[in-house]
Amino acid sequence: MDIETLKNKIPPGPIAVWSITPNGKILGQKIKAGLKGSTLFVSAKIGGNDKENRVTFENLSEEIQCQFNKFSGHVFIFSTGIAVRIIAPLLNSKIIDPGVVVVDDNGTHSISLISGHLGGANELTKKIAGIISCTPVITTATDINNLPAIDLIAKDKGLFIETPQNIKHINMAFLMGEPVSLFDPFDFIKNDLPKPFWTDKSMEDHAIRKIFCSYETRDVSRETLILRPPVLSIGIGCNRGTSCKELKQFLFMVLKKENLSVNSICQFATADIKKDEIGLLALSKEMNIQIVFYDKKNLNSVKTIMTPSKMVEKHLGVKSVCEAAAILAANNGKLIVPKKKNKDVTLAVAIKK
Secondary structure (H helix, E strand, O other), X not given: OOOOOOOOOOOOOOEEEEEOOHHHHHHHXXXXXXXXXXXXEEEOOOOXXXXXXXXXXXXXXXXXXXXXXXXXXXXXXXXXXXXXXXXXXXXOOOOXXXXXXXXXXXXXXEXXXXXXXXXXXXXXXXXXXXXXXXXXXXXXXXXXXXXXXXXXXXXXXXXXXXOHHHHHHHHHHHHOOOOEEEEOOOOOOHHHOOHHHXXXXXXXXXXXXXXXXXXXXXXXXXXXXXXXXXXXXXXXXXXXXXXXXXXXXXXXXHHHHOOEOHHHEEEEEEEHHHOOOHHHHHHHHHHOOOXXXXXXXXXXXXXXXXXXXXXXXXXXXXXXXXXXXXXXXXXXXXXXXXXXXXXXXXXXXXXXX
């Protein structure tokens, strides 16, 4: 399941604050003032000045259904019972659901209800407690036992969680004091896990829970938590008019052959002459991956080209597009897949330092 990994403790993007009573409206205004960029939703039944900075609604359930996935977090100032009944049909996965916090009408407690880690509800709960001076209620087992949580570590490190269904197995191992087998050759998460929580024991040991953190694809057990670091830059060149479908098919074919994960791609890169190439722009949009463009001077500055092209140099004035662009986009990193090509596309892969 694709997701743009969240890097901050409070989820990026706007927070929606909901109130349905007069007292709830007062609390909502306080919370809104303390949460920069948040939106206050107030029941039309409460009334009030139309000039107030808020959005009114007639039907709570219908409005929440409409707005739920437009915000990265929600603060409901009403009972947990109402909240659960309304949002239950809207929930998909802890990976993509917005964080949900419930505040009682007296402002006594703020309760982390949904998506405590990846959705940022736990941190949002603490933030609200500081704004209205209430007691934060967090029930996530790793938090209350002061233990690491692998999903939160992955989020903070910007890692893509490829097998989110296995998060619970790893966090349960931490709770039970059982070390997990960790394959992390580039030390993306090793330093965030104290030694008692992980071991270098073989990934082939079926009796131990496992974390595989790498941009490479490998056969692992179904219970393994796979984390993908965003470290691969894809340099692309193509003939004019090459479709998004053709580009994508070739990209996936190369990645599969080279045992590289599509979920570790951090950006595409090409020559600035391709800024209006419809297929490339469509690929970037469809895969939600940024594309960067380099001029001739920058492309020609790369001295580690493995397969220069006289034809490209003749027509574009550069010795390489895909290899040079990939290396530049990787901050002059290492080229790990030299130029691959078919009749319309050239492609190379570099890894960030």
